[in-house]
Amino acid sequence: MLAFVWRTAVRKGLFGGNRTWMTVFAVVGAAKVLRRVAGSEPEVVYCEPLKRGQGLVITHLDETHDD
Numbered sequence: 001m002l003a004f005v006w007r008t009a010v011r012k013g014l015f016g017g018n019r020t021w022m023t024v025f026a027v028v029g030a031a032k033v034l035r036r037v038a039g040s041e042p043e044v045v046y047c048e049p050l051k052r053g054q055g056l057v058i059t060h061l062d063e064t065h066d067d
Contacts, residue, residue, distance in 0.1 A: 008024075
């Protein structure tokens with residue numbers, strides 16, 4: 001959904017001159033820059049395709065947990 005809004009804002013706002021879409025372009029662009037600067041991009045820690053019948057369990061241990 002965000003990709004659609006971004007493309008439309010670029011097309012209609014940046015290149016088309018529509019003031020509303022230009023504002024959307026500025027807001028979404030600023031959010032993208034802030035996200036990149038803040039480093040909130042998700043980090044891939046494991047990637048492997050699952051075969052038929054396999055499952056995946058995701059757990060989160062708090063930082064006070066000792067192994």
